[in-house]
């Protein structure tokens with residue numbers, strides 16, 4: 001497709017003013033920019049780099065597990081899965097969608113000129129890179145060997161890798177999260193265009209709002225926790241080590257008090273992305289907009305009350321286990337509502353299957369499978385048997401990689417024309433989307449089986465009878481690697497070769513599509529006036545009305 | 555009865571059967587949810603693809619009814635899973651009166667096992683079939699996790715306290731024992747085997763180990779060697795210290811008004827953290843033995859104190 005014609009689209013006059021990309025061209029103009037769009041691209045460069053570093057570690061892991069004997073030294077293997085976890089969680093997944101698409105599109109979607117605190121936004125990028133340098137230092141010097149969860153007293157007393165550096169990287173990284181979150185919250189509260197009421201906000205903006213609230217409240221706890229870890233490791237004050245009167249479970253409580261909400265930090269923005277893509281390609285309003293906003297906020301709030309479901313077998317009181325299981329089932333309800341709403345949003349649509357839509361549909365399926373296996377883990381007795389095995393690995397990769405990374409790529413394709421002013425090659429993109437889906441399932445589905453059979457996570461070796469599942473998984477991983485590398489190639493190519501995109505190539509309703517592609521530095525020629533909700537698609541007549549109230553036939 | 559299911563682990567204990575049933579029910583429900591979502595998605599994608607000419611008139615606008623319906627339906631299903639799972643969990647983690655008791659110490663990177671009779675093994679655990687076996691577990695260093703896939707039982711072994719776990723094997727044979735909590739370099743090889751034997755074979759095995767002293771006897775020696783008997787002994791008059799005879803399993807009243815059941819974890823605390831609480835009516839003079847006794851010695855002392863009699867209920 002992508003050759004849609006707009007009979008009565010008012011032409012957005014090619015302005016004399018250059019776009020945000022061409023306005024200034026010096027290196028300094030990038031490194032000291034306060035334009036949220038340029039900062040988004042800076043973040044994009046940083047996290048893409050870390051995605052491939054973390055991915056490299058994953059490649060080594062899967063290579064090692066292709067045979068029971070393995071390839072790597074045990075100590076190297078242990079360090080690789082630790083760094084894979086740390087880098088993927090804090091240096092890719094948590095910042096991924098908020099710092100790039102959130103940064104770029106929240107102001108555009110609410111009709112603002114920039115984020116509330118442009119300098120803080122830039123500072124956040126520098127702090128992020130500082131923490132990135134520290135984690136690279138840890139990696140190059142010899143890496144940490146504790147698992148990304150840093151369980152005590154292993155991490156404070158027994159581990160001999162670069163645990164301190166890795167923990168400090170996480171500590172510093174948190175400040176970047178907090179700054180970005182604060183910026184979004186203030187922006188969404190204060191800078192909405194006239195008429196952009198809360199119930200007219202696009203769901204992506206709602207999702208970024210919800211995730212910012214979680215980031216702002218949870219991250220300080222992680223900072224305290226890693227700080228205490230450093231204190232015990234260096235000064236030997238008994239905080240977690242029972243031989244000095246410490247409590248090993250204290251670490252876990254504080255760690256998961258952050259890291260469970262962090263799971264939602266990783267998935268909420270993805271949910272927002274999918275809620276933008278599905279109505280646009282189904283050409284109908286999202287089903288249950290209000291329910292979707294309530295579900296987002298419910299997830300954000302409930303996510304703070306379920307942390308101990310990571311500790312059902314750790315020796316917490318049985319009745320605490322029961323209470324946390326119940327709360328965990330509660331947090332699953334809003335997620336279930338969202339799945340049904342996305343699915344029903346296809347009903348009576350006028351659906352096309354462009355790459356973003358393929359990614360979005362893949363997201364829904366992978367998220368659902370991750371979700372139902374999450375229910376199994378929430379069920380106490382089943383968790384007792386699969387906790388600490390590959391079942392858990394499979395479950396959270398379905399959510400955090402299957403779902404979130406699919407949404408990330410969906411967003412990348414959907415907004416590519418807006419960000420770069422170029423279309424992308426549709427066929428290649430569809431191919432990559434399908435390849436991602438196939439490769440992903442082949443990689444991670446066998447791990448559910450392995451988990452129930454009893455293969456412990458974080459093991460460099462395993463009994464020969466499990467090799468077949470591991471080989472399938474490693475084969476899937478190599479397909480997945482291709483699927484993740486492909487976009488790098490064809491999107492890179494498209495910047496120079498593809499056709500130019502006009503302002504609204506997908507005939508979408510949001511404010512970000514009412515300004516030229518790529519947008520000028522100040523975003524809008526005049527401040528938009530919003531007169532209606534975000535998804536005014538009319539599948540019956542194949543028409544749509546933008547948020548400003550201009551009707552268009554498609 | 556589960557052996558025909560493909561890709562299914564061994565089911566070799568009563569615990570495993572109970573978990574199996576719940577797991578199968580959940581697989582069923584998960585399958586149902588997946589099928590529903592996929593079916594809806596496929597149907598809509600086909601009926602309402604761009605080229606299809608089906609009517610798009612009368613879009614549903616009153617979505618609230620559906621939302622409430624889904625919320626109630628999913629919540630109902632989830633609550634059933636919750637109750638079922640919680641019941642089994644409580645059952646799994648509250649041991650019934652034990653027929654056999656075994657002490658397990660996890661350390662980087664092995665499982666050390668001590669039977670009450672004094673038999674020791676490493677990375678192996680011999681048990682009789684059809685008997686309730688209760689494990690008392692300690693860690694010497696970091697957190698480990700004791701997992702027997704064929705029994706579906708697991709519990710972390712956290713340093714600084716004692717944990718318990720129970721099972722009743724229903725099949726003889728050899729089953730995998732694993733550590734499922736990452737515990738350092740050789741975590742992957744911290745594995746062993748559970749050998750389930752018929753009762754007579756088990757008795758023979760115990761006899762053939764050539765031990766002279768039971769765990770409690772070894773504990774009695776430590777009790778003297780570390781001077782415990784000086785205060786707690788029958789004819790000790792120097793110091794007013796509680797008699798430990800019949801203590802195990804009873805309810806102990808503490809100075810601060812709280813009560814604790816004298817189970818293994820309590821006895822361990824008495825020896826290592828006597829400063830943190832005092833038994834009501836006694837002077838707080840019990841010395842602190844932390845740093846002097848390893849986990850193995852502690853378990854021996856505890857076995858000795860238990861051998862002085864007490865209520866069985868501490869097993870729960």
Ligand SMILES: [Cu+2]
Pocket residue numbers: 259260261263306307309310
């Ligand atoms: Cu969690």
Ligand SMILES: [Cu+2]
Pocket residue numbers: 698699733734735736737738741742744
């Ligand atoms: Cu281990």
